[in-house]
Amino acid sequence: xxxxxxxxxVGLLAPGLTGWAAxxxxxxxxxxxxxxxxxxxxxxxxxxxxxxxxxxxVKLALHVAxxxxxxxxxxxxxxxTVFASSGGDSEVLxxxxxxxxxxxxxxxxxxxHQSVHNTTAGYWSIATGCRQASISLSAHDxxxxxxLREAATLAWVESAPxxxxxxxxxxxxxxxxRRVIVAPFGVALLLNPAPDDQRLAxxxxxxxxxxxxxxxxxxxxxxxxxGNPAARSLPLLEVIAQPAGQWITLADGGxxxxxxEVTP
Amino acid sequence: xxxxxxxxxxxTVTNALGRGMAAALTALQGGLTGLRRCDFADAxxxxxxxxxxxxxxxxxxxxxxxxxxxxxxxxxxxxEQDGFRLAVDRAIARYGADRIGVFLGSSTSGIRATEIxxxxxxxxxxxxxxxxxxxxxxxxFSATDLTRRWLGLTGPAFxxxxxxxSSAKAFAVAHRHxxxxxxxxxxxxxxxxxxxxxLYGFNALGLASTALCRPWAAGRDGLNIGExxxxxxxxxxxxxxxxxxLLGYGESSDAHHMTAAHPEGAGAALAMQQALARAGLAPxxxxxxxxxxxxxxxxxxxxxxxxxxxxxxxxxxxxxxxWTGHTLGAAGVTEAVFVALxxxxxxxxxxxxxxERDPALGAGVILDNQQYPVKTALSNSFGFGGTNCxxxxxxxxxx
Numbered sequence: 001x002x003x004x005x006x007x008x009x010v011g012l013l014a015p016g017l018t019g020w021a022a023x024x025x026x027x028x029x030x031x032x033x034x035x036x037x038x039x040x041x042x043x044x045x046x047x048x049x050x051x052x053x054x055x056x057x058v059k060l061a062l063h064v065a066x067x068x069x070x071x072x073x074x075x076x077x078x079x080x081t082v083f084a085s086s087g088g089d090s091e092v093l094x095x096x097x098x099x100x101x102x103x104x105x106x107x108x109x110x111x112x113h114q115s116v117h118n119t120t121a122g123y124w125s126i127a128t129g130c131r132q133a134s135i136s137l138s139a140h141d142x143x144x145x146x147x148l149r150e151a152a153t154l155a156w157v158e159s160a161p162x163x164x165x166x167x168x169x170x171x172x173x174x175x176x177x178r179r180v181i182v183a184p185f186g187v188a189l190l191l192n193p194a195p196d197d198q199r200l201a202x203x204x205x206x207x208x209x210x211x212x213x214x215x216x217x218x219x220x221x222x223x224x225x226x227g228n229p230a231a232r233s234l235p236l237l238e239v240i241a242q243p244a245g246q247w248i249t250l251a252d253g254g255x256x257x258x259x260x261e262v263t264p
Numbered sequence: 265x266x267x268x269x270x271x272x273x274x275x276t277v278t279n280a281l282g283r284g285m286a287a288a289l290t291a292l293q294g295g296l297t298g299l300r301r302c303d304f305a306d307a308x309x310x311x312x313x314x315x316x317x318x319x320x321x322x323x324x325x326x327x328x329x330x331x332x333x334x335x336x337x338x339x340x341x342x343x344e345q346d347g348f349r350l351a352v353d354r355a356i357a358r359y360g361a362d363r364i365g366v367f368l369g370s371s372t373s374g375i376r377a378t379e380i381x382x383x384x385x386x387x388x389x390x391x392x393x394x395x396x397x398x399x400x401x402x403x404x405f406s407a408t409d410l411t412r413r414w415l416g417l418t419g420p421a422f423x424x425x426x427x428x429x430s431s432a433k434a435f436a437v438a439h440r441h442x443x444x445x446x447x448x449x450x451x452x453x454x455x456x457x458x459x460x461x462x463l464y465g466f467n468a469l470g471l472a473s474t475a476l477c478r479p480w481a482a483g484r485d486g487l488n489i490g491e492x493x494x495x496x497x498x499x500x501x502x503x504x505x506x507x508x509x510l511l512g513y514g515e516s517s518d519a520h521h522m523t524a525a526h527p528e529g530a531g532a533a534l535a536m537q538q539a540l541a542r543a544g545l546a547p548x549x550x551x552x553x554x555x556x557x558x559x560x561x562x563x564x565x566x567x568x569x570x571x572x573x574x575x576x577x578x579x580x581x582x583x584x585x586x587w588t589g590h591t592l593g594a595a596g597v598t599e600a601v602f603v604a605l606x607x608x609x610x611x612x613x614x615x616x617x618x619x620e621r622d623p624a625l626g627a628g629v630i631l632d633n634q635q636y637p638v639k640t641a642l643s644n645s646f647g648f649g650g651t652n653c654x655x656x657x658x659x660x661x662x663x
Binding site: 003086087088093096097098099100101105106107108109112113114115116117118119121122123125126128129130131132133134135136137138139140142143146149150152153154156157173174175177178179207209255256 | 362371372375378379382383385390391392396397398399403404405406408409418419420421422423424425426427433436437440441443444446460461464465466467468469470515516517518519520521522523530531534647648649650651
């Protein structure tokens, strides 16, 4: 199997990183990074009644997914999806756990069905009409790495494009005291096993046993990288933004890492 | 074109029927349910549950103390049955620990630990008790992390969490990782344990029965929640392999509704058709179907339409939820291992607790156990969010 994947497009939303086009000069170092507050994600894909019901985390994931699809001009119905998130929707889980401490334990049926890790995948498939295979996964801080590897296997086995969406957001109190996520971060990569001329970059993946991940030189971006599992993608995004080829290592200590060679 | 099959080198299952394969086989063949009136923690619910007796008294200790919670106790308990660890040790010797992946499914992981922590919040500050360890209990990765550490594996590892299809999809994940060379073997499985979130959540949705669940019965009125864990060691099949093989898998999304299955079972049918196509088999070559069969009115009706569309009314099928309850994220592996028992022992389990089939449904559901030399069998797992997975197992030399 040819271990190559083309990155067709990127969706990105985090503090100071508002969309791929605006973020690219920051990632190449042409502009300084500043952690300005993240604009609220739009989930225009959803019908208005659903948009009111879903949490900010779901909107974040749908927002970056749609940016990637729009940038590539792809038909989402044809695209497999991988949703990678360490903790999923802690806002919903917090409400359920709080309700369970009250008399008669009034768990909201809406919160309960939104508590599954594949809630975002469900909303995405309903909104786009996509019936393709979809995986929702977690590997704690290694969730982006696991998602990239799974997306690669799907793309290669199915010879079809795969949309990888990684997203995590700060947990509400009191969970926030036991799991620190410093800021919201959502990224979507549209990956194609059959490279064409429109690509942003070409990735070549190899396994590595090293535990040393590539870090960000900018202190603000490094704070983000270590403070949000989805932001572990930043070194990869940085080299995708560069015009010259480089390689980076994604590792989480324990899980097999990935060495990614990135060429234009 | 048919995929390269994977061999089930070792497998084990632990649930309300007991610990390990012998307990499961005895209960399945004897028609003995593992379900009981709800007696979990301080839950006050008119419900039936599939609880594993004694988990409460078997904490994880020593280097694994941080992982101690109901879900990880269940994972550890299941890992120690049926010589599973010995089989993994042999695989490590053959391939190396870094060439074996761990892919487990779970829906709620160790959320029970968080439920308890919320109950014990500091009355003044609202903080959770300092002994609460989110990463090693509640986080979705924790049972997978425990499993790879327990077995000494360092290959790719993650938790699939797609509600009730989770541990079925773990088989598809493993197949892809072996097919693309990221692994040479994989431990797949799933763990989901009782918690108030699912007991009260399904109750709030009106999907939990106050009686024993009755899949495919006319008056069926909901599911029973169970807990369970199962593990399978998968390796590439060899020429002339006589082990039970994963022949095909199918995955789809309903794109219809968050909790209600597509009324025509469109996504479910797609998953079954994909599994057949990947196995290179025609519907008539499948001897038995283990249904998802949760016993909610809509789910069974949708699955019935899907089975009829793909297989017609004559393929024998049944739901084993009346034995174990619905073990949610562990249902896929639990029923995959039941299918292995079916293939191994030459019998088809009936549909426990159901005495009369709903005349509105048409699939070939059997109510009583039957002796039959099953060579090829399908297992269905569907979940919230419209996620569907079908797995096809059999032996290569099936006539």
